[in-house]
Amino acid sequence: MPDEYAVYARGLVRRYGAKTALAGVDFEVKTGSVTAILGPNGAGKTTAVRILTTLSEADEGEATVAGFNVRTHPHEVRRRIGLAAQDATVDPLLTGRENLVMLGELYQMGRGEAKSRAAELLTEFSLDDAADRKVAGYSGGMRRRLDLAATLVAHPSVLFLDEPTTGLDPRARNELWGVLATLVERGTSVLLTTQYLEEAERLADEIIVIDHGRIIARGDARQLKREIGGDHVHVVVVDPARLNDAAVTLSEVTGAHAVIEAATRAVIAPAADGVQTIVRAAQALGAAGIAVEDLSLRQPTLDEVFLELTGQPANADDAGVPAGGR
Amino acid sequence: MTDTTISRPTATVRTEPYRSRGLLHDTWVIARRGLTHLVRQPEQLTDATIQPVMFVLLFAYVFGGAIAVPGGGEYREFLMGGIFAQTVVFTAFGVALSLATDRKNQAIDRFRSLPIARGAVLGGHALTNLLKSMLPIVLMSLCGLAIGWRVHSSIADAILGYALLLGFSFAMIWVGILLGSVIATPEGVTGTGFVVLFPLTFMASTFVPTRTMPGLLRVVAEWNPVTTLSDAARILFGNPNTPVVPEDPWSIQHPIAYSVIWIVAIIVISAPLAVRAYEKSLAK
Numbered sequence: 355m356p357d358e359y360a361v362y363a364r365g366l367v368r369r370y371g372a373k374t375a376l377a378g379v380d381f382e383v384k385t386g387s388v389t390a391i392l393g394p395n396g397a398g399k400t401t402a403v404r405i406l407t408t409l410s411e412a413d414e415g416e417a418t419v420a421g422f423n424v425r426t427h428p429h430e431v432r433r434r435i436g437l438a439a440q441d442a443t444v445d446p447l448l449t450g451r452e453n454l455v456m457l458g459e460l461y462q463m464g465r466g467e468a469k470s471r472a473a474e475l476l477t478e479f480s481l482d483d484a485a486d487r488k489v490a491g492y493s494g495g496m497r498r499r500l501d502l503a504a505t506l507v508a509h510p511s512v513l514f515l516d517e518p519t520t521g522l523d524p525r526a527r528n529e530l531w532g533v534l535a536t537l538v539e540r541g542t543s544v545l546l547t548t549q550y551l552e553e554a555e556r557l558a559d560e561i562i563v564i565d566h567g568r569i570i571a572r573g574d575a576r577q578l579k580r581e582i583g584g585d586h587v588h589v590v591v592v593d594p595a596r597l598n599d600a601a602v603t604l605s606e607v608t609g610a611h612a613v614i615e616a617a618t619r620a621v622i623a624p625a626a627d628g629v630q631t632i633v634r635a636a637q638a639l640g641a642a643g644i645a646v647e648d649l650s651l652r653q654p655t656l657d658e659v660f661l662e663l664t665g666q667p668a669n670a671d672d673a674g675v676p677a678g679g680r
Numbered sequence: 681m682t683d684t685t686i687s688r689p690t691a692t693v694r695t696e697p698y699r700s701r702g703l704l705h706d707t708w709v710i711a712r713r714g715l716t717h718l719v720r721q722p723e724q725l726t727d728a729t730i731q732p733v734m735f736v737l738l739f740a741y742v743f744g745g746a747i748a749v750p751g752g753g754e755y756r757e758f759l760m761g762g763i764f765a766q767t768v769v770f771t772a773f774g775v776a777l778s779l780a781t782d783r784k785n786q787a788i789d790r791f792r793s794l795p796i797a798r799g800a801v802l803g804g805h806a807l808t809n810l811l812k813s814m815l816p817i818v819l820m821s822l823c824g825l826a827i828g829w830r831v832h833s834s835i836a837d838a839i840l841g842y843a844l845l846l847g848f849s850f851a852m853i854w855v856g857i858l859l860g861s862v863i864a865t866p867e868g869v870t871g872t873g874f875v876v877l878f879p880l881t882f883m884a885s886t887f888v889p890t891r892t893m894p895g896l897l898r899v900v901a902e903w904n905p906v907t908t909l910s911d912a913a914r915i916l917f918g919n920p921n922t923p924v925v926p927e928d929p930w931s932i933q934h935p936i937a938y939s940v941i942w943i944v945a946i947i948v949i950s951a952p953l954a955v956r957a958y959e960k961s962l963a964k
């Protein structure tokens with residue numbers, strides 16, 4: 355497999371009894387980039403991560419990680435990856451430092467090197483004060499930070515993060531995002547899973563949207579948005595009395611039906627030619643003498659994209675759909 | 681924790697991963713973790729500390745007066761060999777429990793994602809529990825000494841006695857791994873272990889001579905390795921033991937040899953089965 359890809363998966367299928375957790379998915383992570391797998395509960399995110407990290411085997415399909423086939427060379431894969439599983443798997447009875455030292459040694463570092471690496475990471479992740487306390491007494495955020503530190507012990511070239519910010523408060527989440535950005539800057543390739551559209555949009559170069567074990571869309575955030583709905587021109591008029599005139603003008607410019615949102619004094623119409631549409635709209639509105647407060651090109655939010663693609667809100671969990679995950 | 685900021689990590693990517701340090705290294709790292717667990721959870725150690733000491737005291741003082749040792753001698757001295765044997769059999773419990781707990785906490789999965797030698801996880805558990813099994817033997821020896829138990833044999837015999845107990849411990853570790861792999865939850869292990877192992881240690885010469893047992897039970901007890909292990913310990917420590925008569929079965933006539941055969945048989949049979957059951961139990 356070319357070095358171009360840190361992760362390269364083709365046709366992955368995984369069944370649990372009658373249940374198909376992955377129904378044949380293809381995806382890849384380009385070396386040095388971040389790919390996000392975005393999907394609701396039970397979509398198959400963890401299943402994919404477990405296959406790629408050698409914890410589970412695919413029923414069909416092939417995958418390489420860091421250039422090695424996960425099925426035939428699992429040990430070589432393990433030497434080159436870091437994994438933060440969905441449920442924190444740091445040892446609650448050990449201290450933060452003991453956890454990191456042990457992992458370092460199991461990553462085959464010498465004890466001295468493992469100790470200095472642990473100290474380094476504890477400082478970087480602001481865990482110095484808690485370093486010698488049992489993890490059982492850590493807060494959720496501290497545990498997650500330790501979890502992330504643990505994945506970095508042996509300087510992995512590919513990082514797998516299964517829902518890394520689930521359960522974190524917005525501040526801790528922001529911090530973690532900062533860390534991930536830095537990692538990527540330094541050449542680490544990352545595959546992360548998430549249920550948060552914002553997270554995928556913010557961190558990932560490429561987003562794979564999966565649902566029920568199938569990829570239903572892929573691309574960067576802009577492409578995904580464009581794929582459905584496309585851009586809209588969005589006009590806010592100064593005088594509500596001119597809303598109808600503005601709608602007529604916009605319809606003429608775009609050749610499509612313009613919608614009035616009276617509450618926000620807005621008129622919205624599809625912008626088939628993107629910025630060109632905006633320019634023509636501005637000219638036409640000016641010529642008609644309609645005062646405009648705001649004129650912009652808008653993309654649908656990723657939430658709207660998700661709703662469109664999966665037919666259900668992104669947080670299906672909150673909507674009462676039973677969670678299928680483990 | 682809110683006054684924290686994560687600084688920019690030194691996440692340089694290593695071009696070459698670390699060279700493997702081998703099975704023994706990895707086994708020791710995992711065993712050390714297990715030992716730390718024991719120290720940090722003293723309440724989990726009751727099966728290796730309070731329980732055997734309690735049995736010594738209970739049987740010595742409560743039943744001691746009512747049980748006569750055929751051939752004479754102090755019951756307290758007779759008792760010790762039996763309780764040593766019982767404790768050694770219970771080694772299986774601890775292994776099964778720690779393995780099931782690790783699976784439940786997904787620690788096993790964590791280890792499996794690491795570049796460690798195959799067998800290191802089981803090796804680590806085995807080593808931890810072998811070391812752990814020395815604790816009750818030492819404690820009980822001290823407790824025994826306090827209530828009047830003495831080693832009357834030679835030092836060489838005594839060492840052989842302790843070695844035999846440890847050997848049996850080691851064999852029971854594989855039974856424990858088998859148990860912990862077949863039964864997935866810590867709760868299940870506790871239940872099943874109790875039902876299987878407890879009667880095994882009572883249908884034996886552990887606390888009372890087999891000679892007083894009725895018909896079939898006596899046959900079972902006479903061939904039960906817990907009986908011969910108890911008897912072997914008594915003989916090697918120079919403690920009172922039921923005198924052997926020519927009508928006794930081979931096992932009773934040769935308790936040391938019979939115990940060694942069991943140790944070897946358990947290891948040869950259950951170690952491969954245990955490893956296979958363990959690997960099968962990993963949710964692939």
Ligand SMILES: Nc1ncnc2c1ncn2[C@@H]1O[C@H](COP(=O)(O)OP(=O)(O)OP(=O)(O)O)[C@@H](O)[C@H]1O
Nearest residue numbers: 370375394395396397398399400401402678679680
């Ligand atoms: N060990 C298992 N045994 C049986 N079914 C499983 C197992 N693991 C996963 N599944 C099923 O496979 C499907 C995908 O599960 P998976 O854990 O990959 O989802 P996920 O996208 O990670 O969900 P979540 O967001 O809840 O973590 C689910 O329907 C789940 O019930």
Ligand SMILES: [Mg+2]
Nearest residue numbers: 399400440679
């Ligand atoms: Mg999951």
